[in-house]
Amino acid sequence: MILQENVDLRPYTTFGIKAAARYFTTLRSNEDVHSFLNSRLFLNGKHLILGGGSNMLFTGDYAGLVARMELKGIRVVDETQDHVTLYAAAGENWHDLVMYCVAHNYGGIENLSLIPGTTGAAPMQNIGAYGVEIKDVITSVEAVDKKSGEQRTFSNKDCAFGYRESIFKQEAKDQYLINGITLRLTKRNHVLHLQYGAIQETLNGMSIADPTIRDVSNAVIHIRQSKLPDPAKVGNAGSFFKNPSITVDAFQLLKEKYPSIPSYPSTEGLIKVPAGWLIEQCGWKGKRFENIGVHPNQALVLVNYGGGDGGKIWDLAMQIRDSVIDKFNITLHPEVNIVMQ
Ligand SMILES: Cc1cc2nc3c(=O)[nH]c(=O)nc-3n(C[C@H](O)[C@H](O)[C@H](O)COP(=O)(O)OP(=O)(O)OC[C@H]3O[C@@H](n4cnc5c(N)ncnc54)[C@H](O)[C@@H]3O)c2cc1C
Known part of the structure; x- marks a missing residue:
């Protein structure tokens, strides 16, 4: 297992957010996995397993050990x-x-x-x-x-x-x-x-x-x-929030107020509402705040136009979540894994 220190994680996540891992290693063999799980850093500190980093938001530097999964076959x-x-x-x-x-x-x-x-x-x-x-x-x-x-x-x-x-x-x-x-x-x-x-x-x-x-x-x-925006061109992690499921009664009330609300059946008799539509109705689609924002074509995708700060993207996500609660009384939950500093 080869250990690196203070590694820039930008190339390893699709959001392309500037964040550094205090320690970084790659897992290319079962021996690497064994060494990782028995390493002093793993046993005594915090760690995180990274795949392609396409469902991750680092809100700042990571003080532990990041292990990138590269087992092949x-x-x-x-x-x-x-x-x-x-x-x-x-x-x-x-x-x-x-x-x-x-x-x-x-x-x-x-x-x-x-x-x-x-x-x-x-x-x-x-x-x-x-x-x-x-x-x-x-x-x-x-x-x-x-x-x-x-x-x-x-x-x-x-x-x-x-x-x-x-x-x-x-x-x-x-x-x-x-x-x-x-x-x-x-x-x-x-x-x-x-x-x-x-x-x-x-x-x-x-x-x-x-x-x-x-x-x-x-x-x-x-x-x-x-x-969908190509992460190679503009940093993003796909859908930022999951589509929420609500009760039929709650949906009927919303339908009276917003007749065009889209929906599709969910499990256990619930109704699923597209999170992108809710976010768009709150006026976020295409909004840009310096180098971060909400994608102009996909309100569910938060973007880093370059040099964006993970903490600021998380703040924006929370503002979006609050506005959806205020307008629709629906709480959105992130689909993206948030790695707090
Ligand atoms: C443009 C774009 C479009 C997308 N479209 C879709 C879509 O249509 N449908 C969809 O479902 N998702 C979509 N996603 C989200 C993402 O691609 C998936 O969630 C994908 O499976 C994440 O894989 P990853 O290797 O990048 O995981 P990472 O982001 O690296 O990790 C995700 C989570 O899994 C954990 N993890 C990763 N590997 C391992 C492992 N080997 N063992 C244990 N834990 C592990 C990490 O610790 C983290 O918690 C999209 C993302 C982007 C950027």
Whole structure:
């Protein structure tokens, strides 16, 4: 395990916020993981596991040890005529894994094309897009218990997946280092999910009547590139807040006041309301405050135009949250992981 000191984290997060890690290391092998978990710095100080840094906001410098997950490897674990079970190490880039599956005609994650970050972080918040969540294909999550060093396998059920949620953000928060996941994918008779967003419309525009999983992936990539700000051009961490779920009664009251309020069904009889719409109604869309702001096309995305301060982005997020409470009596919760100074 190679240890670096006072490392600028800007290249390691998509927000590109200026923050330094007091100590920094990369985990490239099981030996690195072992050394990390037994290191004096891990045992005596605070630490943080970093994937691609696409769901993180550092509000200032980090006084502990940051360990960047870089374990690599994809392999077939099991195969039948219809299905394949793949193991992917936690440090594999998620989109590269999707591209690998598309190239091998393995179906199931094509709608999750172009989501930034690592494979190991994907189960953390049960990544989802365009009607598919990773929980739909995941068979297990392999993780090391950070205290005992023991390897543990979590079944899909054990992971307690929910909307942008899993056991790793709840009961088991900070207890495990995920080192790999297994996915069960289709080899033929793929089940395509075309009903969400503009996928069908985009395929029509491409004159594709009988799409393959590659076509669906291409359509998703096309839609995402036209809708979402590219972190390589403007710093951001995707959706800053989760879409809130409210009771049917609360929704009816809001609907009387705001007839155009959009909604879609959520779990347990609740109604989900797009957080971006709520934020837009509060007048935040496109607002810029020096070098940070709210994206002009996506009110749910907070941006760093360059040189932005993480603490100021967090202050802005809290102002947005308060204004949504004042106007709609709905509390927004961050989807992004906030690392307080
Ligand atoms: C432009 C953009 C678009 C996005 N679109 C979507 C989308 O459509 N759907 C969606 O769900 N998300 C989306 N996201 C959010 C983000 O891409 C995902 O949450 C992604 O899974 C984060 O992966 P990461 O490797 O960057 O994790 P990081 O940001 O590095 O870490 C996220 C959390 O996971 C923990 N963690 C990371 N790796 C491990 C590990 N191996 N073991 C234990 N803990 C770990 C970290 O400590 C942290 O708490 C988007 C982000 C951006 C910037």
